[in-house]
Amino acid sequence: MDAPTPETTSSAGMRTHLKGRVENLKLNPRRDVLQSVFEAVSNSIQSIVAADRRDGVIRIELFRNTAQGQLILSEVDRDNSDRNLPEISSFRITDNGHGFTEQNYDSFLTLDSRAKAELGGKGVGRLVWLKMFDAVEIDSTFVEGGQASRRRFSFSLQHPTGISPLEEKPPSPTETSITLIGLLPRYRPYFRHRAQTIKGELVKHFLSIFLDGRFPRIEIIDGEEVHAITADDLPPRSSTSFELAGHSFDVRLISMTWRASLSMQQLPISRARLPRSISKTKRPVGNCCARRCRI
Numbered sequence: 001m002d003a004p005t006p007e008t009t010s011s012a013g014m015r016t017h018l019k020g021r022v023e024n025l026k027l028n029p030r031r032d033v034l035q036s037v038f039e040a041v042s043n044s045i046q047s048i049v050a051a052d053r054r055d056g057v058i059r060i061e062l063f064r065n066t067a068q069g070q071l072i073l074s075e076v077d078r079d080n081s082d083r084n085l086p087e088i089s090s091f092r093i094t095d096n097g098h099g100f101t102e103q104n105y106d107s108f109l110t111l112d113s114r115a116k117a118e119l120g121g122k123g124v125g126r127l128v129w130l131k132m133f134d135a136v137e138i139d140s141t142f143v144e145g146g147q148a149s150r151r152r153f154s155f156s157l158q159h160p161t162g163i164s165p166l167e168e169k170p171p172s173p174t175e176t177s178i179t180l181i182g183l184l185p186r187y188r189p190y191f192r193h194r195a196q197t198i199k200g201e202l203v204k205h206f207l208s209i210f211l212d213g214r215f216p217r218i219e220i221i222d223g224e225e226v227h228a229i230t231a232d233d234l235p236p237r238s239s240t241s242f243e244l245a246g247h248s249f250d251v252r253l254i255s256m257t258w259r260a261s262l263s264m265q266q267l268p269i270s271r272a273r274l275p276r277s278i279s280k281t282k283r284p285v286g287n288c289c290a291r292r293c294r295i
Helices: 018-024 035-050 102-109 125-132 185-190 195-205
Strands: 007-009 015-017 057-064 088-095 133-144 147-156 163-165 175-183 217-222 225-229 237-244 247-254 286-288 291-293
Touching: 015 018, 018 125, 035 057, 035 088, 035 125, 035 175, 035 195, 057 195, 125 133, 125 147, 125 175, 195 217, 195 225
Parallel strands: 057 217
Antiparallel strands: 007 015, 057 088, 088 175, 133 147, 133 175, 147 163, 217 225, 237 247, 286 291
């Protein structure tokens, strides 16, 4: 008899096969190798904002395979400036945000949830975790209805529903940790980043959020090394305003000549569109950061 498969059923009777969804998710091992970390950090940032914490902290801990011994450098490794480091086998991302309240837990259990649609969330981030890691362990202490609670569970493809409850422990200070365990072999050659390299990639990925000025303290911990993202890690910027066809615009200017210790090759650039009411007028064409932009 076949083992039960991880399926969920909607009120309309349609089913979602968890393993099938993960297998159909396309990731490039080299280009998307940090996507799992980005997803977890994005959740942490949103949780801290939801809790309106001024003292928000996110810690990203790296755990390496120190039992590897002599490293055999493949062609992939020779192109990697961090090739001499042991592979990263697991991550733990911890924050002091809102936590896995009943509402957030329900959203977690709902694939393609629209709970964070207004923030750009597509409801598939946790599938990226299962695409790259054997399992995910979540331990969250939160306050709901004036009562301190703790929710602990494991998330993997080995459990029929994907969710396996863990042993309960007394509530601790408000904190949520997400541990990504057992990086799959396909991704290991690409995951030997230094903490400083990961710091640079985080700045690039979340630059638009960081430029707003209010973001939690983010620490990347690799053994005894601790690298924190601060305002000094952001590029020089300025702002200006103008009016066009009765509409006001605020423009943020970022220096593309900036090169910090993060070895950043490029910065993300967003494309803006003019309001429909002036879309039929003569549209200005500018040169943004030496690149042609349509607005």
